[in-house]
Structure formats: C-alpha cells, structure tokens
Amino acid sequence: xxxxxxxxxxxxxREGDSAIIICTYTDSATAYFSWYKQEAGAGLQxxxxxxxxxxxxxxxxxxxLLNKKDKRLSLNLTAAHPGDSAVYFCxxxxxxxxxxxxxxxxxxxxxx
Amino acid sequence: xxxxxQSPRNKVTVTGxxxxxxCRQTNSHNYMYWYRQDTGHGLRLIHYSYGAGNLQIGDVPxxxxxxxxxxxxxxxxxxxASPSQTSLYFCASSDAWGPSAETLYFGSGTRxxxx
Numbered sequence: 231x232x233x234x235x236x237x238x239x240x241x242x243x244r245e246g247d248s249a250i251i252i253c254t255y256t257d258s259a260t261a262y263f264s265w266y267k268q269e270a271g272a273g274l275q276x277x278x279x280x281x282x283x284x285x286x287x288x289x290x291x292x293x294x295l296l297n298k299k300d301k302r303l304s305l306n307l308t309a310a311h312p313g314d315s316a317v318y319f320c321x322x323x324x325x326x327x328x329x330x331x332x333x334x335x336x337x338x339x340x341x342x
Numbered sequence: 343x344x345x346x347x348q349s350p351r352n353k354v355t356v357t358g359x360x361x362x363x364x365c366r367q368t369n370s371h372n373y374m375y376w377y378r379q380d381t382g383h384g385l386r387l388i389h390y391s392y393g394a395g396n397l398q399i400g401d402v403p404x405x406x407x408x409x410x411x412x413x414x415x416x417x418x419x420x421x422x423a424s425p426s427q428t429s430l431y432f433c434a435s436s437d438a439w440g441p442s443a444e445t446l447y448f449g450s451g452t453r454x455x456x457x
Contacts, residue, residue, distance in 0.1 A: 234384075236384075262444050264444070264445075266446075271450070271451075272450055272451075273346070273432055273434075273448030273449050273450050273451055274385075274432070274434075274446070274448045275448070276445050276446070279444065279445065319384060319385070321385075321446075323444065325444065327373060327390075327392070327436075328375075328387065328390050328398055328400065330387075330444070330446070332384040332385040332386075333384055334382060334383060334384040335384055
C-alpha cells in the first residue's frame with residue numbers, strides 16, 4: 231500500500247521567514263494531494279488540495295508544489311507568522327474513498 | 343461549513359472496560375470516518391461508513407467496532423479496552439461527490455486513556 235514520509239518532524243523558524251515541509255509518496259496511482267493544519271486542541275482543517283494535473287498552487291501565502299516524477303509534495307509557508315504555529319499533515323490518495331494516507335506530521339513553531 | 347461534534351472530549355477507563363465514542367455531523371455528508379492519532383504515526387483509519395447501516399473496515403480495525411445509526415451519527419465502540427488503545431480519536435465526514443468530495447471535516451477529538 232501507499233507509504234508517505236513527511237519531513238521534518240519539527241521545524242522552528244523566525245517570524246517572516248519561510249517554512250518548507252516535504253512529503254514523499256510511493257504509489258504511482260496517487261492522484262489527490264492535500265495539506266491539513268492542526269492547531270492545539272483542535273481537529274485537522276484542510277489548507278489546500280491539488281489534483282495530479284497541477285504542479286503548483288498558491289493561496290494566501292501558501293505554495294504547494296507537486297513533483298510527480300520524484301513523487302514529492304511540498305508546502306511552503308512564505309513569511310510565516312506566529313499564528314502559523316501548528317502541526318501540519320500531508321494526505322494523499324488515489325481518489326479512492328477510505329484510502330487517504332496521512333504523513334506523520336510536522337510541528338511548526340514560528341517565533342517572534 | 344460542515345460541523346462535526348464529538349463526545350466526550352476526554353474519557354478515562356480501565357483495562358477491560360467498555361467505551362463508546364460518539365460523533366454527529368450536521369451537514370448531511372454521506373461518508374463518516376474514525377481515526378486514531380498517535381505520536382509518530384500520524385492519523386490511521388479505524389472504520390468508515392458511507393451511510394446509515396453501512397460499515398467499512400479501515401487500516402487498524404482490531405479491537406474496535408463501529409456503528410452508523412443515522413446519516414448524522416457514527417459511534418466507535420471499544421468493548422474490552424486495552425492500554426494500547428490509549429490515543430486521540432478523531433471523527434471526520436466528507437461528501438460523496440463533487441469538487442469537495444475528498445475534503446475531510448474533522449471534529450475536535452476525544453482523548454481516551456485506558457489505565
């Protein structure tokens with residue numbers, strides 16, 4: 231089955247700097263790619279998602295890059311601020327219900 | 343926006359105890375899911391359902407039962423709880439089709455401790 235590796239597990243950046251989180255996956259049939267944010271004491275909330283026909287998507291200071299050749303997905307938070315401090319998860323699937331595979335999460339801390 | 347409510351927020355039980363975790367969603371989503379979240383493992387799918395009376399097995403189903411009684415309500419049952427089931431449990435729901443079909447809407451979680 232699908233294997234997803236997410237790195238780094240912990241990331242600390244200064245306010246205004248960028249933060250990059252990377253996931254690699256193994257299944258060539260993977261066609262749906264997403265990033266979730268989990269704030270303290272809360273459930274996960276979708277940040278962005280892309281399908282396999284998209285290489286790059288930008289929204290509100292977030293950039294998702296998809297490299298299908300290398301089976302790599304990245305999330306770039308440009309100009310991070312303390313409100314971005316949370317745990318981030320990638321989640322991918324071959325668009326089959328019940329087969330969304332999550333990475334292990336990255337705990338991001340943004341300090342002033 | 344979909345609303346998913348879990349109860350209780352926290353639960354402590356003893357080994358061998360009987361526990362029921364509840365989840366209700368109010369956006370008429372067809373799919374509902376139960377995940378557990380453990381440090382170093384991310385989220386792992388226990389069971390899911392595509393409608394009342396339906397149950398599908400996830401990736402880590404051992405020791406868990408689930409029941410979907412209505413479109414809105416999905417329950418996770420631990421009939422003989424073990425310490426290995428100490429975890430943070432999340433319920434989620436999603437549409438069956440459309441552009442947001444793959445988006446999961448999560449509840450706030452139930453922290454279960456089995457002593």
